[in-house]
Amino acid sequence: MEYFIxxxxxxxxxxxxxxxxxxxxxxxxxxxGMINFAHGDIFMLGGFxxxxxxxxxxxxxxxxxxxxxxxxxxxxxxxxxxxxxxxIERVAYRPLRGSFRLAPLITAIxxxxxxxxxxxxxxxxxxxxxxxLINDVYHFGDITFSLKQLVIxxxxxxxxxxxxxxxxxxxxxxxxxxxxxxxxMAALLGVDVDxxxxxxxxxxxxxxxxxxxxYLMYYGVASFTDGFTPGVKAFTAAVLGGIGSLPGAVLGxxxxxxxxxxxxxxxxxxxxxxATFAILAFVLIFKPTGILGRPEVEKV
Amino acid sequence: MTEQNFxxxxxxxxxxxxxxxxxxxxxxxxxxLYVGIKTDQNINNELIxxxxxxxxxxxxxxxxxxxxxxxxxxxxxINQRRLAKAKAGIPEVSEDKGFFRKHFLKIxxxxxxxxxxxxxxxxxxxxxxxxVDNFGIQILIYVMLAWGLNVVVGLAGLLDLGYxxxxxxxxxxxxxxxxxxxxxxxxxxxxxxxxxxxxGIILGFPVLRxxxxxxxxxxxxxxxxxxxxxxxxTDVTHGTAGISxxxxxxxxxxxxxxxxxxxxxxxxxGLPMSSAYYKIFLFYVILALCMxxxxxxxxxxxxxxxxxxxxxREDEIACRSLGINTVMxxxxxxxxxxxxxxxxxSFFAARQGFVSPESFVFLESAVILAIVVxxxxxxxxxIAIAAIAMVGGTELLREMEFLKLIFGPDFTPELYRxxxxxxxxxxxxxxxxxxxxxxxxxxxxxxERKAVSGxxxxxxxx
Numbered sequence: 001m002e003y004f005i006x007x008x009x010x011x012x013x014x015x016x017x018x019x020x021x022x023x024x025x026x027x028x029x030x031x032x033g034m035i036n037f038a039h040g041d042i043f044m045l046g047g048f049x050x051x052x053x054x055x056x057x058x059x060x061x062x063x064x065x066x067x068x069x070x071x072x073x074x075x076x077x078x079x080x081x082x083x084x085x086x087x088i089e090r091v092a093y094r095p096l097r098g099s100f101r102l103a104p105l106i107t108a109i110x111x112x113x114x115x116x117x118x119x120x121x122x123x124x125x126x127x128x129x130x131x132x133l134i135n136d137v138y139h140f141g142d143i144t145f146s147l148k149q150l151v152i153x154x155x156x157x158x159x160x161x162x163x164x165x166x167x168x169x170x171x172x173x174x175x176x177x178x179x180x181x182x183x184x185m186a187a188l189l190g191v192d193v194d195x196x197x198x199x200x201x202x203x204x205x206x207x208x209x210x211x212x213x214x215y216l217m218y219y220g221v222a223s224f225t226d227g228f229t230p231g232v233k234a235f236t237a238a239v240l241g242g243i244g245s246l247p248g249a250v251l252g253x254x255x256x257x258x259x260x261x262x263x264x265x266x267x268x269x270x271x272x273x274x275a276t277f278a279i280l281a282f283v284l285i286f287k288p289t290g291i292l293g294r295p296e297v298e299k300v
Numbered sequence: 301m302t303e304q305n306f307x308x309x310x311x312x313x314x315x316x317x318x319x320x321x322x323x324x325x326x327x328x329x330x331x332x333l334y335v336g337i338k339t340d341q342n343i344n345n346e347l348i349x350x351x352x353x354x355x356x357x358x359x360x361x362x363x364x365x366x367x368x369x370x371x372x373x374x375x376x377x378i379n380q381r382r383l384a385k386a387k388a389g390i391p392e393v394s395e396d397k398g399f400f401r402k403h404f405l406k407i408x409x410x411x412x413x414x415x416x417x418x419x420x421x422x423x424x425x426x427x428x429x430x431x432v433d434n435f436g437i438q439i440l441i442y443v444m445l446a447w448g449l450n451v452v453v454g455l456a457g458l459l460d461l462g463y464x465x466x467x468x469x470x471x472x473x474x475x476x477x478x479x480x481x482x483x484x485x486x487x488x489x490x491x492x493x494x495x496x497x498x499x500g501i502i503l504g505f506p507v508l509r510x511x512x513x514x515x516x517x518x519x520x521x522x523x524x525x526x527x528x529x530x531x532x533x534t535d536v537t538h539g540t541a542g543i544s545x546x547x548x549x550x551x552x553x554x555x556x557x558x559x560x561x562x563x564x565x566x567x568x569x570g571l572p573m574s575s576a577y578y579k580i581f582l583f584y585v586i587l588a589l590c591m592x593x594x595x596x597x598x599x600x601x602x603x604x605x606x607x608x609x610x611x612x613r614e615d616e617i618a619c620r621s622l623g624i625n626t627v628m629x630x631x632x633x634x635x636x637x638x639x640x641x642x643x644x645x646s647f648f649a650a651r652q653g654f655v656s657p658e659s660f661v662f663l664e665s666a667v668i669l670a671i672v673v674x675x676x677x678x679x680x681x682x683i684a685i686a687a688i689a690m691v692g693g694t695e696l697l698r699e700m701e702f703l704k705l706i707f708g709p710d711f712t713p714e715l716y717r718x719x720x721x722x723x724x725x726x727x728x729x730x731x732x733x734x735x736x737x738x739x740x741x742x743x744x745x746x747x748e749r750k751a752v753s754g755x756x757x758x759x760x761x762x
Contacts, residue, residue: 052333055349083329099733106673109666110725117719239517270532277521285506
């Protein structure tokens with residue numbers, strides 16, 4: 001039983017990270033209907049930004065409090081990735097908005113390839129280990145819960161609350177929801193659609209940066225290939241939850257995290273990703289629009 | 301309409317300057333951490349960092365000045381030309397093409413058939429290896445894969461992000477079956493195709509009900525599952541180590557290319573021993589396979605099943621209303637696309653002599669899909685051109701030794717290969733969103749053939 005709860009906690013931590021990335025996918029998909037393949041690499045860029053900020057901080061201010069360092073890492077990573085995602089949307093996606101559906105998908109895949117190789121070229125191909133920031137561990141009987149897991153879960157929960165508030169209670173969120181429902185009509189009613197879409201990309205990038213920082217903190221290593229696998233899993237989470245639905249993305253993320261950790265705990269660690277993808281396929285066979293997705297109305 | 305002179309627009313320079321400075325500041329923000337600072341491991345495996353302000357300055361200046369020039373000079377120039385074109389009216393698509401355009405396919409085929417002997421006569425037996433292998437075979441494999449995927453994406457409109465799985469099935473089928481049962485390439489080629497088609501149907505069944513992006517993610521997941529199984533099922537596949545020593549193909553069992561064999565090709569003809577003959581033989585094999593793919597695709601497009609695919613791509617509901625069996629239509633598209641992938645895979649295994657899961661990553665699927673889309677979906681010629689441009693271009697980068705003279709001896713062009721590939725994908729899409737071939741001949745027409753713009757057809761809806 002203790003073992004099970006332990007795995008449950010690990011799964012929730014991992015799931016929170018996936019959930020944060022999945023929100024970025026699901027929002028962009030909801031608003032302009034494209035798979036932003038480069039989102040996983042934005043997550044990776046966020047991790048790298050945090051890593052570099054961490055290195056600079058520790059070399060200049062050796063005794064900096066961990067909480068302050070973490071806060072600075074988060075803020076700078078969020079700013080940098082926001083700039084990147086804003087620019088990417090502007091350069092690679094906006095000109096193709098009226099084009100056929102596969103065109104932005106191809107630029108997104110191209111962007112993903114370019115971003116990961118950009119980091120490989122500028123920062124080198126080797127894995128970059130970081131010394132652990134937070135070492136505290138709590139014991140409850142046989143269950144160990146580390147402070148960093150707690151930080152990850154709390155940061156995720158806080159961000160989700162903030163995010164939920166923005167989308168449901170602010171004029172910006174209203175503009176986003178309107179654009180999502182009907183872009184043309186929203187534009188006619190005075191919503192600045194371009195700006196709303198840009199802000200959506202910025203918000204997605206900020207969440208991905210947080211996830212990237214958490215991932216770096218959790219695993220203690222960064223690599224230029226980090227964008228792909230977590231990116232695909234987060235996208236899987238978004239689809240599993242029902243793409244376009246925010247609670248769905250979080251739910252999907254948590255489910256993927258749980259499946260992954262429970263499968264590695266009870267079956268085989270080698271096939272954990274196979275299990276994740278297989279369960280995705282099964283869910284979609286029986287519920288083709290994901291768990292919380294609205295069924296699409298088909299029209300001729 | 302009065303003549304407008306764009307460069308004289310008041311405030312243009314001020315606007316260009318403003319945008320240039322903005323782009324520079326943006327680039328500073330974007331590149332400060334990643335370019336301005338380099339992280340590295342020291343001997344104790346601790347991370348250290350050092351600044352690279354010079355490189356950062358170059359990035360910022362290029363972005364700022366580039367944006368300034370584009371806004372100030374390039375954009376007005378383009379606008380002016382567009383205006384002039386609009387005034388002149390839309391030119392009719394001329395019906396009579398030149399001799400070259402008319403006989404383009406025949407010329408291309410003759411050029412391809414003559415390619416190995418010509419290269420061999422210029423660079424010698426050993427020198428031709430690079431050209432036949434890296435440029436010829438490598439590009440033709442991608443042409444074949446892209447034509448195979450074109451059946452699924454370009455014709456049937458089903459977005460498949462896991463096509464490389466079928467390539468892997470073909471490659472492992474050949475590698476494993478030839479290892480276990482000692483069967484020859486020519487026996488296993490169709491078997492590999494059939495097995496891949498079988499897997500195509502297995503993938504096809506669960507995704508029958510899915511549309512669009514749900515289909516995309518499940519196909520991606522399928523590709524990853526196949527790769528992960530290949531990595532982890534070590535008893536059979538030897539995991540990441542892969543299978544080496546895969547048997548070579550022979551000329552229908554008459555001549556072999558194994559060095560020790562008594563019927564060795566070079567020995568039989570009294571030629572000096574060289575691996576170049578095998579490569580040239582493989583070149584013709586893959587050329588024939590490509591031709592087969594093209595022939596089958598073109599033929600199928602004229603058959604009811606091909607028409608059904610295109611109808612499915614344009615509108616699934618209308619298709620169903622008209623009594624087309626969409627289940628069969630989708631499954632055949634998956635199966636036939638997968639079959640070509642399987643052929644290409646078994647060829648790949650015979651050529652490489654080695655298969656490992658490394659060759660079948662998602663990136664390969666992305667590259668193949670990119671070639672299909674960049675070529676202008678559905679157009680075989682366009683796809684072939686895209687494959688030559690994208691694969692040949694990145695291969696060419698390996699050969700650019702002279703760049704070392706410019707950027708110093710430490711410069712390795714290979715490092716930038718995929719970076720440039722990604723950027724090229726974006727650039728081509730931005731400037732030619734409909735791909736290299738923007739118009740196509742319709743398969744069904746009333747009275748007369750008329751080229752239609754590519755933008756009249758929908759693709760990839762699922």
